[in-house]
Amino acid sequence: MRRFLSALWAKLSNRPLALCDSGDVDGITSAALFLRKYSNGIVVLAAPSEVNRSWWIKRLSWTFVADLPCPGKVLIRADHHRTNKPCAKVEFYDPEAPCSALMAMKALGLENDTVANGLVKVAIETDTANITSKEAENLDLAVRFASYPEKIYIVRNLAINGLQALSNAKIRNLVERGYRAKKLMLEIADKIPIKEIINIYSPIDLGISYRQLTIELQHRGAKMVNVLLRLSRRTFRYYCGADKNSPYDCTQVATKLGGGGHKYASGAQYKSPLLNPGWGVEAFINVLKAYLNIDRLEVLELSRNSIRVITY
Incomplete structure (x- = not known):
């Protein structure tokens, strides 16, 4: 308003x-x-x-x-x-x-x-x-x-x-205030193993910049970082970062989720259907699987005190 x-x-x-x-x-x-x-x-x-x-x-x-x-x-x-x-x-x-x-x-x-x-x-x-x-x-x-x-x-x-x-x-x-949030983001980044492709799901907002997290993990060696943040029961925010010297294209994922941006930095915000609030995570998983041409996807689920690995 x-x-x-x-x-x-x-x-x-x-x-x-x-x-x-x-x-x-x-x-x-x-x-x-x-x-x-x-x-x-x-x-x-x-x-x-x-x-x-x-x-x-x-x-x-x-x-x-x-x-x-x-x-x-x-x-x-x-x-x-x-x-x-x-x-x-x-x-x-x-x-x-x-x-x-x-x-x-x-x-x-x-x-x-x-x-x-x-x-x-x-x-x-x-x-x-x-x-x-x-x-x-x-x-x-x-x-x-x-x-x-x-x-x-x-x-x-x-x-x-x-x-x-x-x-x-x-x-x-x-x-x-931003520096305090950055400190927390760096503490989370320290717990994440660096691989070529890192996929992250955060079911709650941890009070950090998730775009900043993608950049930090790229600086540490990741070639593509995909992050899904659950903003509410039905609303999700997707962040993507890719190394400029890599073959990965963030827009190929972001546009499928209703967003856009650049080849090396894109994002999207979307909603699940009213009767299927979990569809938001499913969409993230399915679009990534299709883009990466894989049958199994490893996702790191963030919580306030731990990180667990889930394979879809």
């Missing part, structure tokens, strides 16, 4: 309206670039799955969309996902670009803006899973665990202050 009312207010007050990905630094920085260009603009954040199923997102006309599937009525869109089909009147779309924020900077005419370039630099680091700067690490940790109002707060501060926003006391607290 908060997002719908924000979008409605933008329409009633004739202000520029943007829709950007809520899930990562790339989407957040793209939103900040929009507000840097249009200080009177209003930003709505959403996940790709929400764009695909939300009636009001599809009904509205958007000034700018970034890092998301095209909802239909869009003036300008900036994106780099192969699985997102262009549809805007003006497309800044390049599937070879390292992040959507780079395309957003071009779309908004901010190439000569020093602050904008700083934001795009960290977006490139985070979206290519090659974080080398403290600024990129801190912003990534702040965004991963922020609530919706906290993400909007980050967007507005980045738009005005650029990376200097990381010195803001409230954002520093979000970074510290």
